[in-house]
Amino acid sequence: MHTTVGIIGGGPAGLLLARLLHNAGIDTVTLESRDRAHVENRQRAGILEQGTVDVLRSAGVGDRMDREGLVHDGIELRFDGRSHRVDFPSLTGGRTVMVYAQTEVVKDLIALRSEDAGPLLFGARALAVEDADTDRPLIRYLHEGREQTLSCDYVVGCDGFHGVARQAIPTSIRTTYERTYPYSWLGILAEAAPVYDELIYAHSPRGFALASMRTPTVSRLYLQVDNGTDPADWPDERIWDELDARLALSGDAGVQLTRGAVSGKAVLPMRSSVTEPMRYGRVFLAGDAAHIVPPTGAKGLNLAVSDVTVLARALVQAHGSDSAELLDAYSDTCLRRVWRAEQFSYEMTTTLHHDPAHSPFETRLQLSRLDRLAVSGHAAAELAENYTGLPIDY
Template sequence: MKTQVAIIGSGPSGLLLGQLLHLQGIDTVILEAKSQAYVLSRIRAGVLEQGFVDLLREAKASERMDAEGHVHDGVEFSFGGRTERIDLKGLSGGKTVMVYGQTEVTRDLMAARAKTGATSIYEATDVQLHDFYSDKPRVTFVKDGKTQQLECDYIAGCDGFHGVSRKSVPKDAIKTFERVYPFGWLGVLSETPPVSDELIYANHERGFALCSQRSANLSRYYIQCPLDTNLDEWTDERFWEELKARLPAETAAALVTGPSIEKSIAPLRSFVAEPMKFGNLFLVGDAAHIVPPTGAKGLNLASSDVYTLYHALRKTYQEGRADLLEKYSEICLRRIWKAERFSWWMTSLLHRFDGDEFSQRMQQAELEYYTQSEAGRRTIAENYVGLPYEAVE
């Protein structure tokens, strides 16, 4: 088999990159280790920055998002028994975020790719990357018991933190930075109306809480928990009681509870790999970086990587500008570290650490300043809606 760009992984970043390149006449093949059903079963957050929304529209995969997604003009911070609203739209020059589940984004991109007839190979096992430091990279994989080879010009590693792409890089060619946080998020998905029209981030002496939504009748709630929390010990009733305890009384009274349809515990970490380009292999999204979900940046950072690689590849094939691919890592990392900073800051601001009372007072002072000062609110808004994508030129 031959293609121009081999894409490893059929999550949102791989599918989005493939769709954008296909629409520019650039041939792609997507290899995915799991089945389509498995990929679609992964429940993830879905707060989309304007840049991601625009890319989905360019990829001709936005029809359902535009019809069913929820545009949010603001976000709320709860602390000290009260709630303060950040006017995202008013403070960022008119930018907003779109609440639309990552699973639905993936489903829409899969449907868009199927409509084009572009090749996606699911349940491709034993994927191995070869010769990516040469001008003739190739990928081998096993499908239906037979070993196959895919020759290509470039490889895009969109296969996540645990994928084969980053693991294929020589250890002395890559440097990683990591911070693992001493707590996790216990999350519940329920078929209940959201308690608020906008997301609520709560700082409370009992720990962090987040009220979010997937749709008008599907809500996602989280509470901070120890890393060794036993999920079996958390009944729905216990979860709702704890969530209410961490919210202002008025918000807790308005909370509609119901049976959970999904419950899980997610650890939190910050992670960056440098560089992101190795010969003709490019790491994209979670393969290169992870952020704690507090700032809603994970999927959006993957989108900005896709934007950069898409335009560099497009100009390489259409204009002969192969020099732009050399800038891929540098351009991506500038935005990545800023988003890492914001996610780290939000996590540090809102969670309960095993610190002293001085640290807790500092959290309260930060919350007071950033929500009461126009400069502070503007800083939150411009980061939350997403910093601009850097031009690839």
Template structure:
């Protein structure tokens, strides 16, 4: 098989890139290790920046998002027994975020790809990348016992942190930066109405908590937990009791509880790989960088990566190689700003083992500064809604 671009990874980054290239008339195949049902079964975040929603509209998959997604013009910071609203729209000149699950974004992109009859290889085993240091790279894989080879001009590695793309880069060609946080998030999904209309980030002496949602009837809640904790150790009642303790009293009293649909623990890390281009191989999304979910930047960074890559490839086929030559530099300029914000917000809201009472008092002082200083609040708001692309 011959295409212009082989996209390795069938999550939101890979499918969004595929849709962008399709709209530009560039041929591509999406190669995904897992089944379609498995990909759609992964529970992920769902806070979309304005730039991401605009991009989904651009490729023609935004209608369900606008019909079912929830537009949020603010967030709340809870600490010291009260919660305080940060007005994102007022502080950023009208910008907001959209709450719409990553799974639903992926579903919309998958459906659009299938409707256009574009090639996608699910359940592709033994995926391997070859000759991307030259001008005729190849991707090989086995699907249902049959070996396949895809010849292409470029390979886009959109296959996540544990994927084959970054692992295929020669030793010594890659520099990585990493910080692993000394705690995780215990998350619960439930068919219950959200405790608040907008997201609530809570700083409490017992640990961080986040009140989020997927819809008006489905909620997603998180509490900070130990790295070695296990989800099965937590009964639903134990989770709800702990969440209440970490919320302002007025929120705790209005919390509606119910059986969990899904319960899991996610570790938190910051990770960046440089550069993001190796010959004809380009890394995008989680294959190149990871941020803690506190700042809601993971999916949005993946979207900006593939936006830059798609435009660079369009320019390349028009005779201009500037975009592909500057791809890594362009992406990393935005990536590191998001890494900084996610690190800062994580450090502000969580309890660290070595922080002690002194560290908690510093956090309270900074939170008080945030809610009383328009300049500080504006900085938070600008980063939260998304820095310019």
């Protein structure tokens, strides 16, 4: 087979890129190693920036999102016995975020891809990317028991940190910057009404907690735990009791932790990673193949969307005019926004979590930072601007 753009990875980045290029009349083939049921049921992020919402709408993927998504105008910070709400619209000129799970975005994109009859191969495991620095790179992949090749004008790796696309960049020019955090998140999905109509981020001497939601009847809740924690060591009642203690909601009118059946439980390690450059020859990286952020700042999915939006524009320009100007700028354009998101995610993470190595002095610095957000409009505006999302081509 030959195609203009070969896409490795059928997650939100790969599927959205295929949709954007389809709308521009550019043919693609998408290879996804897992089966459709697995891809459509992976539990991932659920906060969409304003820019992500706008891109999905303009790509024709926003109908169900607009019907079922939950628009949020702010978040609540809880710390040191206090609570403070950060109001996004008043601080950003009207921007908001949308709660709509990545799982649902993926389902919507797959449904549209099926309607368009665009090539989307499930169970197609990419084995290698070859000839990356030529004008006809190849993807070797295994599908239905046979090894096959896909020749492309361009290859886009949306296949995560351990994927083959990242390995196509020679180690002599590839640099990866990483940080591993000394804690993880224990996350649950619960058949219970959300604590509050917006997200609650709680700093506590017992550790961080986050109260989020998926729908008006399904809650998504997180607790900071030690690295290496086994979810089996946290029975449901222990989780609910710890959430009660860390969120400290007693006495707050209209804010209540409702307990319900836990339908999913998992431990999520936390790390930051950036690979540079995001392009080698005719191979481009997008999403987790190029960068990973801790989930505290809700940036993972949104960075993937911004990557493929920038890349789609560049590929459309190259396809229509033979100009490589935007393609040549792709890595630098994306990395400016990536590093800003990494900084924001790092600040949110290190400010809100209890580091086991922290001294009382460092804990007081965390509380001072949170107090600054509560009393300074400028500090709150900086948080709101980053949380709702910087411009796609920042």
